[in-house]
Amino acid sequence: METRPDRSPAQLAFDELGTPLRDTTFVVFDLETTGTKPGPDGITEIGAVKVRGGQVLGEFATLVNPGAPIPPQVVELTGITQAMVYDAPRIDRVLPAFLEFISGAVLVAHNSGFDTGFMRAACEGHGYVWPRATVICTVKLSRRVIPREEARSYRLSSLAMLLGARTRPTHRALDDARATVDVLHALLERVGNLGVHTVEELADYLPEVTPAQRRKRHLAADLPARPGVYLFKGPNDEVLYVGTARDLKRRVRSYFTGSESRGRIREMVALAERVDAVECAHSLEAEIRELRLIAAHRPAYNRRSKNPHHAWWVSLTDEAFPRLSVVRLPRAGTLGPFRSQADARTAAETLADATGLRTCTQRIPATAAAGTPCVLAELGRCGAPCAGRQSVAEYAPAVDVTRGLITGRDGRSLHLAADRLERLSDGQHYEQAARRRDELAALVRAVGRAHRQAALASIAELIAAAPDGNGGWELTVIRHGRLASAGVARRGVPPMPVVEALVAAGETVLPGEGPLHGASGEEVGVLLRWLARPGTRLVRTTRPWAEPAAVAGWRDWLERVSDARGLEHLAG
Structure with a gap:
């Protein structure tokens, strides 16, 4: 029977x-x-x-x-x-x-x-x-x-x-x-x-829920009601989608209800055979692990963070008359990261225009003596801002002020760009001034972001604590811009023993090349946002956490630019 x-x-x-x-x-x-x-x-x-x-x-x-x-x-x-x-x-x-x-x-x-x-x-x-x-x-x-x-x-x-x-x-x-x-x-x-x-x-109860969605509610049955990362997996055990949640059970269960209306994600749910979960100490750890898992598995239904190390950088070339070049691989003395090649190129052009670096692509050997003239400038065939500088020695100050901005030691190039804006405005070239103003604002933001990320990535170990909202602490160990370990000291639990245990168990991080010492810009950015949250405190660091002051005084100027752009939009 x-x-x-x-x-x-x-x-x-x-x-x-x-x-x-x-x-x-x-x-x-x-x-x-x-x-x-x-x-x-x-x-x-x-x-x-x-x-x-x-x-x-x-x-x-x-x-x-x-x-x-x-x-x-x-x-x-x-x-x-x-x-x-x-x-x-x-x-x-x-x-x-x-x-x-x-x-x-x-x-x-x-x-x-x-x-x-x-x-x-x-x-x-x-x-x-x-x-x-x-x-x-x-x-x-x-x-x-x-x-x-x-x-x-x-x-x-x-x-x-x-x-x-x-x-x-x-x-x-x-x-x-x-x-x-x-x-x-x-x-x-x-x-x-x-x-x-x-x-x-x-x-x-809402009408969008398909029978196929309802039938898969059991996939969330065994998940914990804790923060973490979830991975939807397909029939061949491939990772379809990675996400984070403060409550894994509740978040995953929402994929099988009417609250999930995205067609692409519904298609993913229809393919899913199971959901795996990685429990995390708190939301920061979950966000970092999500970034790393997306980069490792490159899920078909995630749209972001699949190539965290594939950013763009601006670098000075190694030649007698250095110019700014947009590159993929960072090294010491590069500016970035930028999300797109176009953003990096605009920043390079803005900085070159401000400092007078040449923009032609003719390569001149690095072994040229200080008195060596620029061949193209001599022939009058170069339209770059450096055309009037005939020798390596005359060109050197432009290189120094550019390198000073990239490393955070010197902000004069930004002031040079601002002076050009003033001259354009005084000459009533308002449209050109507005365009240059927006380009300079983008450069200032990019330089500030690069300096903040590089400053954090340069620290061998930084330990921070943030209130968990219930009288306890969320604890984080950061090494060279990467999350090494994370934990929680609940209310009434002395935090320092927990800190020492996290330090002992933390991931070993060997610094790599470039301003971020091998870390990805996305991960460093997530850590910076968490560290900037109200109430977050530094427990200790291996060296003082300090950022270069090259763009420190530009915050008010950026706010004025934002207000000016708003008025321009209102004016039509």
């Missing part, structure tokens, strides 16, 4: 029941924008309401200077005028507070794809990370819950009227967010009657 598998639903274990809706913190948010295409700018207003168990915990509201003119039809719809946003903060100054407000919450929006698309683009454009949060769309949920014969339209204004919302939508962000809160609560009452009582069940 053939035995058929039991297809009755199995009883869930306690840790699989999910988060009850009544205990879930939701942040319901709405945006007003200058148009429909997401980008790094374009948001004019943000409104958000934080709720839990039907109670309002807080609200967030601000106008935002969009960095571009507001179209007349948008002004007519929202009532937000150019004058209203003129003194409002730019989105890059709003994002830190908003990201803190939504931290750890389930996000809710009416037509969430629009709002999250704008916020994700703004974060990417300004160097912030949009959180991997569960997102509930009240449009999709209402279509699932309310039949067509009951609702003539699923627009927010129609649903607010149908469901008795206390706030009337007005196309202003906070009003619309408040109205969406009332709509959400009414919809949750309806799905509760259908047996949906947790966030996971709510996300699973």
Whole structure:
């Protein structure tokens, strides 16, 4: 007799029941924008309401200077005028507070794809990370819950009227967010009657979840509820995708619910046969291990960090009349890393223009004597800035000031470039001055980033501690710009014995070539961001951590450039 598998639903274990809706913190948010295409700018207003168990915990509201003119039809719809946003903060100054407000919450929006698309683009454009949060769309949920014969339209204004919302939508962000809160609560009452009582069940209830996604929920069953890295693996044990999570079980389980809407990732989930996990002490270790695993496995469904060492650098050539060259392999005295060849080339051209280095590609032997003239300059066939310098000795100061900036000893070349800007502006060559200003700003940022990374990578061992939010400490041992070990001293546990154990067990790191001593720019960048977090403390270092002062005084200038660019966008 053939035995058929039991297809009755199995009883869930306690840790699989999910988060009850009544205990879930939701942040319901709405945006007003200058148009429909997401980008790094374009948001004019943000409104958000934080709720839990039907109670309002807080609200967030601000106008935002969009960095571009507001179209007349948008002004007519929202009532937000150019004058209203003129003194409002730019989105890059709003994002830190908003990201803190939504931290750890389930996000809710009416037509969430629009709002999250704008916020994700703004974060990417300004160097912030949009959180991997569960997102509930009240449009999709209402279509699932309310039949067509009951609702003539699923627009927010129609649903607010149908469901008795206390706030009337007005196309202003906070009003619309408040109205969406009332709509959400009414919809949750309806799905509760259908047996949906947790966030996971709510996300699973949305129509986008395919049967194939649901069937693979068991892949998350044995994962721990701890921070770490997860690896989706395919039928041939190949790594399909690598990601990080503060809670591995919850994050991986979200791939099998309606909160995962990316078509590419759904395709990956359909191929996956199992999920492996690497537990980590804290989120920094997870982020570093993610970078390393992506570089090692080059997963087909990851889009970034597959070649962490394949960056671009700017270097002085070894010849009698050195010029700046864009190279792949760093060595002592190179500037970088740059993410693209184009960025490196622009930086080299800006620096050469400021210092007077030649830009022609004619190679002149390094053995030339100090009095040797530049052959091309003698013949009048060179249009480079150095054309008036006939000998190696006359050319040497330009080389010295360039090398001084690259190594961080001398910032005069930046001041030379700024003087050129002043002359262009005084001569009323405004378009050319604006272009040179933006190029100089990019160079200043690149040099500052390079100096910060090189300073950290030069330290043989640095130990740091950051608050874990529960009275304990997240501990990190960094050696030559690479994570050597990580751990946690929980509340009440003396941290120094834990530090000594981490030092003893840490990875041995032998310094390599170049300014970063063999470390990847991405890993050093992640470590720097963690070290710059509020509350992080240095426990000890093998040498003082100090950065070159060549670009230290340029922060105010960079802020003025950012403000000037915003005004130029507003002016059209």
